[in-house]
Structure formats: structure tokens, C-alpha cells
Amino acid sequence: MAIQNSAGLSLILRLELENSITTFGQVASAIGETGGDIIAVDVIHVGKSHVTRDVTVNVFDRAHGQKVVKALDSKPGIKVVNVSDRTFLVHIGGKIEVNSKVPVKNRDDLSRVYTPGVARVCQAIHEDPSKAYQLTIKRNTVAVVSDGTAVLGLGDIGPEAAMPVMEGKAMLFKQLAQVDAFPICLNSKDPDEIVAIVKAIAPAFGGINLEDISSPRCFEIEERLKKELDIPVFHDDQHGTAVVLLAGLLNAVKLVGKRLEDLKVVVCGIGAAGIACTRMILSAGVKQVIGVDRAGIINRNEEYTNSMWTHYAQFTNPDNLTGSLAEAIQGADVFIGLSGPGVLKIEHVKSMAKDPIVFAMANPNPEIDPEDAEPYVRVLATGRSDYPNQINNVLCFPGIFRGALDSRATCINEEMKLAAAQAIASVVSDEELHEQYIIPSVFNKKVVKAVRDAVVKAANRTGVARKEIRNIF
Numbered sequence: 001m002a003i004q005n006s007a008g009l010s011l012i013l014r015l016e017l018e019n020s021i022t023t024f025g026q027v028a029s030a031i032g033e034t035g036g037d038i039i040a041v042d043v044i045h046v047g048k049s050h051v052t053r054d055v056t057v058n059v060f061d062r063a064h065g066q067k068v069v070k071a072l073d074s075k076p077g078i079k080v081v082n083v084s085d086r087t088f089l090v091h092i093g094g095k096i097e098v099n100s101k102v103p104v105k106n107r108d109d110l111s112r113v114y115t116p117g118v119a120r121v122c123q124a125i126h127e128d129p130s131k132a133y134q135l136t137i138k139r140n141t142v143a144v145v146s147d148g149t150a151v152l153g154l155g156d157i158g159p160e161a162a163m164p165v166m167e168g169k170a171m172l173f174k175q176l177a178q179v180d181a182f183p184i185c186l187n188s189k190d191p192d193e194i195v196a197i198v199k200a201i202a203p204a205f206g207g208i209n210l211e212d213i214s215s216p217r218c219f220e221i222e223e224r225l226k227k228e229l230d231i232p233v234f235h236d237d238q239h240g241t242a243v244v245l246l247a248g249l250l251n252a253v254k255l256v257g258k259r260l261e262d263l264k265v266v267v268c269g270i271g272a273a274g275i276a277c278t279r280m281i282l283s284a285g286v287k288q289v290i291g292v293d294r295a296g297i298i299n300r301n302e303e304y305t306n307s308m309w310t311h312y313a314q315f316t317n318p319d320n321l322t323g324s325l326a327e328a329i330q331g332a333d334v335f336i337g338l339s340g341p342g343v344l345k346i347e348h349v350k351s352m353a354k355d356p357i358v359f360a361m362a363n364p365n366p367e368i369d370p371e372d373a374e375p376y377v378r379v380l381a382t383g384r385s386d387y388p389n390q391i392n393n394v395l396c397f398p399g400i401f402r403g404a405l406d407s408r409a410t411c412i413n414e415e416m417k418l419a420a421a422q423a424i425a426s427v428v429s430d431e432e433l434h435e436q437y438i439i440p441s442v443f444n445k446k447v448v449k450a451v452r453d454a455v456v457k458a459a460n461r462t463g464v465a466r467k468e469i470r471n472i473f
């Protein structure tokens, strides 16, 4: 099983080439000798003495990029005028914008969309607040709320630094499921204040997607908001991740011919995602889950300062094992990583049971380098977009909110989550199922529709839908 990795970093190098001294062939050789991969060349300006070209080069990391630049700069007749990182370029000015659905071309239009016409619409909603679903953006709009305390695996990097991730989530909501989503990053870490703020902004939204809020605060914040709001509140790192993880696990066990109830599963990283994933796989039928965090195996002999861990020990680790990851993983069928980079070593993988399944889901860098793990595992998945088998909550949140908004559900309950997991898994047919294809691609158009339809049905079945469904796809 060969793993294809796209290069880590893509740079655009603006080069000024002196015609009499150098050729493009020399440029290409200099880049090739350093291991850079040219993926595009554009001519920017042709002059008598100089040609300016933009050369797009894939490199492994920053240091490699610097090596390529140095190699070019050292050649006579080649000048590196500018270096831009394509990832930064797509972020300039942010990734989303608000568009108007109604053209305003004259006074007549203006008086309808704005004052005085708008006043009658406001009064209609005042008389019947449920009309907000017909007459405002509420029915199709989700707030993506973060406090920046657990951004990917980068930790507490603050609300401003969290924005690119939240903009990315909003972009994906729109692109994949036509849901309008706003990134809202809060300058507060106080659960009381976060609950109060989200409650206060809720009238404009049909759902709340909590994102990258650190544990254990995230549990309290979500629970309180669920109780106090009549729109779905969904902590994506918990439930979106758990839904996609279960989908991947259902297909992986089918592939290796094991049963959920016979598995020994190790979950590393007992935070928001790890706890929710544990709950989800237990409710799907797994019996033996062992949690590991910085304090080692989570067991019932300890009283942890993190009360969630004390609670976690009550419903996991049936044999009350103690020790470290090395002890936990011996003979395990499945490793689920939701912690940080480099936690899982080759020796750990070698000590797993036959046909090991490794889901190294920490972002941006997984618990083990996929190239290192690949020779020793049967099924490998990461959370990243540039390897096969991407187990990432992006497979869930667009479709699950599409279904919840369409059925105007009051919440996203366990049945809706389970239905979403089964729907994602079902997109991969038995004929297609393969070590490198246990989970559909984010770009597989069947995913959002399958999840949305399954969620709508589950919402109806469980009595949380407030609306008859019209099919929008």
C-alpha cells in the first residue's frame, strides 16, 4: 500500500532571469537538484535583457523552501525577486464574504428591502417570532463559535488566530451543503460569559456549531446551551468527529473481518474528541475501550483533577489496566489518536493485534507519520486532506446541519448522529471497500445528501423535527 503525500508547502517564486547568462533549463535543474517539484511556470514579463517568470514549486517544509531559494540565488543570472506561500495567498483578506440575494437598483427596490417596507416585515415577526424562519436568514444560518482555546491541535492560540479555521468551516458549510455560516470568535474563556453571548446571538441563527473549545469547559458550555436553546447546538470536535470516526470504524472492521464487540480499542487523547468518540463506539457495540492521556491509562484507582477522566474511567477500561500507552496498546485491534503529533511509535504499532487499524487523527500533524506506520498497519487513516482515508469532521458537519435545518430540528440527538455515521459508511460500497478507501472523500457528492436524508428521517422518527420536509437536492 503506497501512500501518496502531496508536498507540505507550495511556493510561488518570482524569478528575474538574465537572458544572456541563463536559460529556464538551468532554473529547472537548480530546483530539481534540491528536490523541489515544479508544478507551474508563468511568464510575467519579457524584456530585451530579462525575463520575469513565476515558478510554482512544491517543497517539503520551510527549510526546504529556503534551500531552493538559496540554490537559485547562487546561480549567475538568476535573481529571486519574491517568494509567496500559496496557502497564505488564499487567506489574504479572509476566505468568505457576504453576498446580497436581492439587487437594489432604484428607490423602489430600496424602499422594499429597507425602510419603509422592511418595517412591515419586522412587525410581522414581532407578532409571530416563528416567522423569523420564513423572513430572515435564520432558517439557513449557523454560527461557528470558538474561543480559540483548542484550535486543531495547536492549543490555546486565541480568538484572532482561530479565525482562519472558523472561516474555513464556514466556507465548507456553504460549498458542501449550501448552509450559510458565520465565524464568531469570542474574546472570552469564561463558560458563563460564552453561554450568555451565544444565547444572546441565537435569534439570528438556526443552529450553533461550537468549535475548538478546550475540554473540559466544552462539555459544560454545550450542555448548558442545549438546555437553554431551542435550536441545535453541536460541538463539532465531539460529535462531528465521533460520527465520522464511527463511519470509518464500521467500514474498517468489515474490511478486516472483525466484529465491533470483539475489538480492543485504544483511544489516545481523552479530551473533547476522544471522550465523544469513546461514547459513540461504545453505543455502537464496542465493549473494550482503553483511554490514554498524559497521565497514562485512565483507570479507576486514580482521582483525577480533570473530573471528566474520573468519570471516563467508570465506563471504560473493563480490566482496570494501568500504565502507559505501551501497556495499553499491546494486542489492541484499533488505535484512535486524538491527542498530538508523534505520540504513537513504531514499537507500539508492532505490538498490536493482527491487521492493526490505526486512525491517527490529530491535526495538523498526526500521532504517527503515515509513511512510518504504513508498513506495519492494515488500515491507516488521518485527519488530513493529503493522505488517503481522511477521517475528519468535515464529512459530517455540513450534512448533519443541512438535515437539522431542513427539518427545523430542535436538537441533534443520538439517533441523528448514528444515522449520519451509517450514512457516511454506506457511501463506500462493498465492492469499493479497500485499505485505502474505508471512508468517502469530502468531495464525494453523495456524502452530504446521504447524511442529510438520514438525519431528516431520524429527526422525524424521534419527534424533534418541527417541519415537513421539502427536498432541496
Ligand SMILES: NC(=O)C1=CN([C@@H]2O[C@H](COP(=O)(O)OP(=O)(O)OC[C@H]3O[C@@H](n4cnc5c(N)ncnc54)[C@H](O)[C@@H]3O)[C@@H](O)[C@H]2O)C=CC1
Residues within 6 Å of the ligand: 150, 151, 152, 153, 154, 212, 213, 214, 215, 236, 237, 238, 241, 268, 269, 270, 271, 272, 273, 274, 292, 293, 294, 337, 338, 339, 340, 343, 361, 362, 363, 364, 382, 383, 384, 391, 392, 393, 394
Ligand atoms: N480529524 C478530526 O476530524 C479531528 C481531529 N481533532 C484533533 O484531535 C486533537 C484533540 O482535539 P480536541 O479533543 O478538540 O482537543 P482537547 O484539548 O479537548 O483534547 C486533547 C487531549 O489530548 C491530550 N494529549 C495531548 N497531547 C498528548 C500526548 N502527548 N499524550 C497523551 N495525551 C495527549 C490532552 O491532554 C487532552 O486531554 C487535536 O489534534 C485535533 O486537531 C479534533 C477534532 C476533529
Ligand SMILES: CC(=O)C(=O)O
Residues within 6 Å of the ligand: 151, 152, 153, 212, 236, 237, 362, 363, 383, 392, 393, 394
Ligand atoms: C478537524 C477539526 O475540527 C480539528 O482538528 O479540530
Ligand SMILES: [Mg+2]
Residues within 6 Å of the ligand: 152, 211, 212, 236, 237
Ligand atoms: Mg475542530
